[in-house]
Amino acid sequence: xxxxxxxxxxxxxGGDDLIDSSDADSVGSSSTALSDLSMSYxxxxxxxxxxxxxxxIDALYEKRGSTREAxxxxxxxxxxxxxxxxxxxxxxxxxxxxFNSSIKKGSTKExxxxxxxxxxxxxxxxxxxxxxxxxxxxxxxxxxxLQTWPDASxxxxxxxxxxxxxxxxxxxxxxxxxxxxxxxxxIHPKSGSNVGIIRKPRPPVLAAAISAWAFLLTTIGSWRxxxxxxxxxxAFLSTLLGAEDRAVRMAAGEALALCFELNLLxxxxxxxxxxxxxxxxxxxxxxxLDMQALKAKISSLASNLSMEAGGKGADKKNLTDQxxxxxxxxxxxxxxxxxxxxxxxxxKRDVLRVSSWSxxxxxxxxxxxxxRGFLKHVQENGLLQDVFDIKTDKAETLSSTDxxxxxxxxxxGRALKLNKDRRLAQERKNAVMLDLDEI
Numbered sequence: 001x002x003x004x005x006x007x008x009x010x011x012x013x014g015g016d017d018l019i020d021s022s023d024a025d026s027v028g029s030s031s032t033a034l035s036d037l038s039m040s041y042x043x044x045x046x047x048x049x050x051x052x053x054x055x056x057i058d059a060l061y062e063k064r065g066s067t068r069e070a071x072x073x074x075x076x077x078x079x080x081x082x083x084x085x086x087x088x089x090x091x092x093x094x095x096x097x098x099f100n101s102s103i104k105k106g107s108t109k110e111x112x113x114x115x116x117x118x119x120x121x122x123x124x125x126x127x128x129x130x131x132x133x134x135x136x137x138x139x140x141x142x143x144x145x146l147q148t149w150p151d152a153s154x155x156x157x158x159x160x161x162x163x164x165x166x167x168x169x170x171x172x173x174x175x176x177x178x179x180x181x182x183x184x185x186x187i188h189p190k191s192g193s194n195v196g197i198i199r200k201p202r203p204p205v206l207a208a209a210i211s212a213w214a215f216l217l218t219t220i221g222s223w224r225x226x227x228x229x230x231x232x233x234x235a236f237l238s239t240l241l242g243a244e245d246r247a248v249r250m251a252a253g254e255a256l257a258l259c260f261e262l263n264l265l266x267x268x269x270x271x272x273x274x275x276x277x278x279x280x281x282x283x284x285x286x287x288x289l290d291m292q293a294l295k296a297k298i299s300s301l302a303s304n305l306s307m308e309a310g311g312k313g314a315d316k317k318n319l320t321d322q323x324x325x326x327x328x329x330x331x332x333x334x335x336x337x338x339x340x341x342x343x344x345x346x347x348k349r350d351v352l353r354v355s356s357w358s359x360x361x362x363x364x365x366x367x368x369x370x371x372r373g374f375l376k377h378v379q380e381n382g383l384l385q386d387v388f389d390i391k392t393d394k395a396e397t398l399s400s401t402d403x404x405x406x407x408x409x410x411x412x413g414r415a416l417k418l419n420k421d422r423r424l425a426q427e428r429k430n431a432v433m434l435d436l437d438e439i
Contacts, residue, residue, distance in 0.1 A: 053078070053087050060098040065107055072102065072113035079120035080373030083380045092125055096134055100141050103158075108151045115142070115157035119164035119369065126383040127168055135169030138162075143182050149199055156208040159183060160369055163212035167219060168383065176219055183213040188236050203245035210240070210251035214258050215365040218358040221262055228287055230264040234294055241301040246318050249305065250325055254361055256298055257329045261357045265291045299333050302326045332357070343367075345378055345390065352378060352388050362387060 056078070059071035075095075078084060088095060099121070102114035122134045138161070145158040166179040186209040189199050201209065237259070240252035259265060267288040306326035310319050331337040339360050343352040354360050366384065367374045378384050385391075 049087055053084070053091070057091070057094065057098065060102070065110060068102060068106060069110050069113060072099075072110060072117055075117050076113055076120065079117065079124060080371060081376065083124065083377065085124055085126065088121065088124055089130065092121060092130055092134065095121055096137055100138060103141050103145065108154050111145070111154050112157040115145075115154075115161040119161040120373075122165045122168040123370070123377065123381065123383060126381075127386075131165070131169035132171055133169075135165040135175070138165055139179070146182055146186055149201075152202055152205050155186070155201075155205050159186065159205075159208050159212040163215050163365070164369060166216055170219070173220065176216060180213060180216055183209050183216070184233065187213060188233075203243070203248050206240075206243075207245065207247040207251045210237070210248070210255050211365060214251070214255040214361050217255070217258055217262070218362055221358065230259065231287065231290060231294075234259050234265060234291075238294060238298050238301065241298070241305065246315075246322055250322055253302065253305070253326055253329055254357070257332060257357045258361060260295075260298075260333055265295055267291055295333070299330065302330045302333065306330055343378075345375065350379075350390070352390055354388070359388070 056071045056075045060068050062068055062071075096118065099114040099118045103111045103118075106114065118134065118138050122131045125131050125134070142158045142162045142165075145154060146162070149155065162179050162182065166176055170176045170179070186201055187206065189201070234256065237252045237256050241249055241256075243249050243252070267284060303326075306323050306329075308319065308323065310316060328337075328339045332339065338355050339357060340353070340355050341360055341363065342354075343363070344350070345352055352363070354363050366387075370377055378388070378390065
């Protein structure tokens with residue numbers, strides 16, 4: 001779902017462009033710059049790390065678009081390959097301003113890279129006031145991209161970015177709903193503000209929008225939900241189970257499974273809701289019947305999709321994935337069986353396990369968004385460890401160089417504790433001796 005490429009957004013733009021000699025002089029090749037950053041991390045030269053990062057930032061001020069693209073590509077690589085929280089916590093506002101400028105003024109490729117960089121920046125700084133500022137400052141620009149319907153890759157990048165920055169930075173339901181609405185206006189344009197212009201998103205954009213919407217919907221579980229307001233979205237998603245594009249069908253299926261898990265199709269009756277209350281009960285009863293009909297329709301369609309025949313020329317892997325997904329959805333809807341999945345993180349004991357549709361959707365979205373950087377972030381990014389409730393054996397996740405530093409730090413900590421204990425023991429002994437002297 002969404003972008004089919006797992007690694008970097010620059011792939012969405014149609015491959016990496018060659019950098020001319022002036023660009024190479026200004027920011028260096030990606031491999032060289034990353035090598036510099038790797039060396040500085042291995043030796044813990046913080047000044048060197050900052051120097052490499054500042055080279056990227058300086059290049060984003062350049063007028064030449066290809067230079068900015070090269071710098072953004074290197075920053076995306078760096079955000080994927082390392083946890084840069086300590087380096088960007090005092091630079092995130094500058095980076096955000098430059099990234100937003102690239103979305104607004106840059107080429108499609110530059111805008112895609114910048115959108116990805118903003119999402120990675122939010123994941124790096126983690127939950128708190130900084131990520132909330134990132135969401136607030138980028139929301140308007142990303143929403144404009146979604147409203148103008150530019151190149152498909154630019155829209156997909158904006159959808160992914162909006163989902164991530166809201167997931168990390170939103171402080172309340174109102175802020176989350178604002179982003180959900182912007183995504184829904186892409187999924188179902190008739191419900192948007194530009195009703196005079198009816199546009200249909202291309203299948204890759206539609207699948208990405210549903211995936212982003214579902215990912216963000218996983219965060220509303222703890223807030224009050226009005227079943228009546230979900231009838232139209234659920235009904236529309238059910239129609240997408242019949243879409244021609246398999247990725248759209250699967251994205252809609254996951255979103256509907258989440259709606260079941262969040263009880264969005266359930267209608268509850270209070271003590272005052274009885275047959276004597278006329279219109280109120282009539283409308284609630286109708287909503288109950290409508291939701292029951294939707295449940296039956298979704299179950300029937302899920303059953304058909306779980307057994308869909310391949311046919312000549314069908315993509316067997318994608319067909320198998322679809323059958324498996326809808327069988328899991330059917331098992332959940334009919335029997336309450338939750339989906340389960342596990343991902344080995346590192347060592348022998350560290351495994352990420354999910355056992356609900358909310359967790360599975362979060363896992364799949366973040367794994368796709370982070371690409372090759374997913375394991376690194378799961379191992380060392382506190383935000384993701386909190387999201388998935390991971391408790392890792394830190395020493396097992398580090399390189400040999402970092403292990404030495406980590407063990408050295410542990411030994412230093414133990415030594416400091418022993419010294420402190422000895423000092424406190426000596427102080428207590430002196431106090432006792434003083435008391436005895438006074439006696």
